Amino acid sequence: MTIECYVRGAAAFEGDARTLRPAILPPMLRRRTSPLSRAVAEVLGRLADATGADLGRLPIVHATSHGEIAVTVALLAAVLDPDGDVSPTRFHNSVHNTACGYVSIACGNRAGHTTLAAGPDTAAMALVEAAARLATGDGDVLVVCADEPVPPPLPPRGPAAVTAAAFHLAAARPGARLVLEGPAAPDPRDARAGTPAEAAAALTHAITSRRPGPVVLSSLGPFDGDGGHVYRAALSFDPTDPP
Amino acid sequence: MGGVPIPAMHAASALGASLEAAHRALFDDDRPLGPPPFEIPLRTVCGVVPGPLPAPPPSLRAFDGRQARIALAAAEPLVGAVARAATRYGADRVGLVVGSSTGGVRATERALQEADFEPPLPAWFDYDRMHAMHGTLEFLRRVLGVRGPATVVSTACSSSGKALGTAKRWIEAGVADAVVAGGVDSLCALTLRGFAALGVLSGRPCRPFSAERDGINLGEAAAFVLLDPGADAPVRLLGVGESSDAHHMSAPDPSGAGAAAAMRAALDDAGIEPGAVGYVNAHGTGTTQNDDAEARAVVEVLGPTVPVSSTKAKTGHTLGAAGALEAVLTLLCLQDGRYPPSLGAEPIDGAIECAVARAPGPIDPPVAISNSFAFGGSNVAVVLGRAP
Numbered sequence: 115m116t117i118e119c120y121v122r123g124a125a126a127f128e129g130d131a132r133t134l135r136p137a138i139l140p141p142m143l144r145r146r147t148s149p150l151s152r153a154v155a156e157v158l159g160r161l162a163d164a165t166g167a168d169l170g171r172l173p174i175v176h177a178t179s180h181g182e183i184a185v186t187v188a189l190l191a192a193v194l195d196p197d198g199d200v201s202p203t204r205f206h207n208s209v210h211n212t213a214c215g216y217v218s219i220a221c222g223n224r225a226g227h228t229t230l231a232a233g234p235d236t237a238a239m240a241l242v243e244a245a246a247r248l249a250t251g252d253g254d255v256l257v258v259c260a261d262e263p264v265p266p267p268l269p270p271r272g273p274a275a276v277t278a279a280a281f282h283l284a285a286a287r288p289g290a291r292l293v294l295e296g297p298a299a300p301d302p303r304d305a306r307a308g309t310p311a312e313a314a315a316a317l318t319h320a321i322t323s324r325r326p327g328p329v330v331l332s333s334l335g336p337f338d339g340d341g342g343h344v345y346r347a348a349l350s351f352d353p354t355d356p357p
Numbered sequence: 358m359g360g361v362p363i364p365a366m367h368a369a370s371a372l373g374a375s376l377e378a379a380h381r382a383l384f385d386d387d388r389p390l391g392p393p394p395f396e397i398p399l400r401t402v403c404g405v406v407p408g409p410l411p412a413p414p415p416s417l418r419a420f421d422g423r424q425a426r427i428a429l430a431a432a433e434p435l436v437g438a439v440a441r442a443a444t445r446y447g448a449d450r451v452g453l454v455v456g457s458s459t460g461g462v463r464a465t466e467r468a469l470q471e472a473d474f475e476p477p478l479p480a481w482f483d484y485d486r487m488h489a490m491h492g493t494l495e496f497l498r499r500v501l502g503v504r505g506p507a508t509v510v511s512t513a514c515s516s517s518g519k520a521l522g523t524a525k526r527w528i529e530a531g532v533a534d535a536v537v538a539g540g541v542d543s544l545c546a547l548t549l550r551g552f553a554a555l556g557v558l559s560g561r562p563c564r565p566f567s568a569e570r571d572g573i574n575l576g577e578a579a580a581f582v583l584l585d586p587g588a589d590a591p592v593r594l595l596g597v598g599e600s601s602d603a604h605h606m607s608a609p610d611p612s613g614a615g616a617a618a619a620m621r622a623a624l625d626d627a628g629i630e631p632g633a634v635g636y637v638n639a640h641g642t643g644t645t646q647n648d649d650a651e652a653r654a655v656v657e658v659l660g661p662t663v664p665v666s667s668t669k670a671k672t673g674h675t676l677g678a679a680g681a682l683e684a685v686l687t688l689l690c691l692q693d694g695r696y697p698p699s700l701g702a703e704p705i706d707g708a709i710e711c712a713v714a715r716a717p718g719p720i721d722p723p724v725a726i727s728n729s730f731a732f733g734g735s736n737v738a739v740v741l742g743r744a745p
Contacts (some may be wrong), residue, residue, distance in 0.1 A: 115450075117530060117532055179490070180489065181490070190462075190465065190469055190547060191469075193551070194470050198550075200550045200551060200553070202551070202554040209512075209513040209731075212733060214733065215734060218603045219605070224601050224615065225601065226601055226736070227733070228512060228523065229510065229511050230508045230510055231490035231494075232507060232509060236491075239506065243527075246526045246529075246530035246532050249529070249531075250526050250530050267469065267474055267475060267477075269484050296506075297504065336485035336491070
């Protein structure tokens, strides 16, 4: 498969998301959100500042490998205790599409969102889905990839700190040209990120520093021992485009 | 007729793992709902996939669990059709899109209970293969022999309806030449106790659209279709429409505006007028709020006469699998030409203004819409049709 799109802009966050106060989330909604959801709102807000993307109108392709796993583990402690007090808010905050649900409410966005999960290919599939929307639809598309550390007692997975990356994609120039390719056989020389959110963040850095070249979108994964495959992106810049 | 032909489909639900039996059951008065398949301090009934469930082959045993077995029961019958598509287009030109809301979280529940929440978790437990979305995805890739682009869509109760949308889009954009699309969710304590905490879990068999309805029943299911533009098949996926309510995380917009927008977008995608729709397979959960808002939206978009029924009184609400399961049930009805009655709806709520089906009738014209609405205000409508 080969499909291409153009990147109007990108933004990333990596770190302690507990104290984030995303400009797009009113305090009443912010208080109900997890650090992961706040990081999603934060990078979408920064992206909109950078490109003028209309968060109230553009469809959002959201991708997260483990989803709201910290909320889920906390919820399970209550759920598995016969006398446990199960919080309805925590329950509806445990779904994979929690973050874009809150963003759609905060921004009055009725355009529709989707949330994808594809393990090591999570970032790749988000970009492929967005490119497919651009090819079949009639407007720009936002992509946001985010994950948080999987908490104990589950095995350690995900990034070491909350990581989120957002992209404003369009069907035509201006913007960096992104050609998505895969699935292909892995190459030992591939520089693969540890998690899909980190792969997305690496793509963000390549875009904002206008560094052309190949980017491996698939991160290392639990099924690599069985052969596996990778998705890659070729990134190029037109010198006549504004930075 | 446009759209994408569906040459193969299958489903496993409370109605069993035979399409013929499931289709027949839609037209009888039995309520195949029973107690949850594990101990839980709740008074409710569920749509449980009847056993015995198929065990994965030895090479896939590390993925084994209720989630994998239900997925296998619905996916295995598609293996031959997928292989034929892979031969025609090339193995990496066949894609896979799976809707799921909880993945195999039931395995994690069992592991946490067994370990009393302290590491180490039991040796049998494998987070990546049994719980995570990528475990369900990898299991199905290997069962089906799919080598092309593959993803899970996880937007709670609209997951597998949206999976059909992504699959159709991938074909139209050239991402894949054929796509297996569907969904799977298995019963777990998290959703049972979560919906109980929201106050919407009924202690009795649910009664969508009835004046006496008092909430939902949960269910488990898997359902898959093969979308293959090069195949010859009498039934087709005609269109998919999506919208967001932008209203509330867990309650629908009472105006029905989001639901109506999804239905309109689906009709646009299919390139048909509202008058071309002969049946609505409703989201129809049995909560006061959902059924009111959905009925309002149906009347607004399609008018007050198109017949509407919910099949959730038969299967329970199968969450992330609901969109695909109800698409398959609707396709069976389109093949046969008749819509099923909305079981348990009598006496129909006077506030419901759409035409809730009291008895079976002809799907005329032979086009149906199936709705799914979810947490986060995430809506999808799927248009299905039979060639005249």
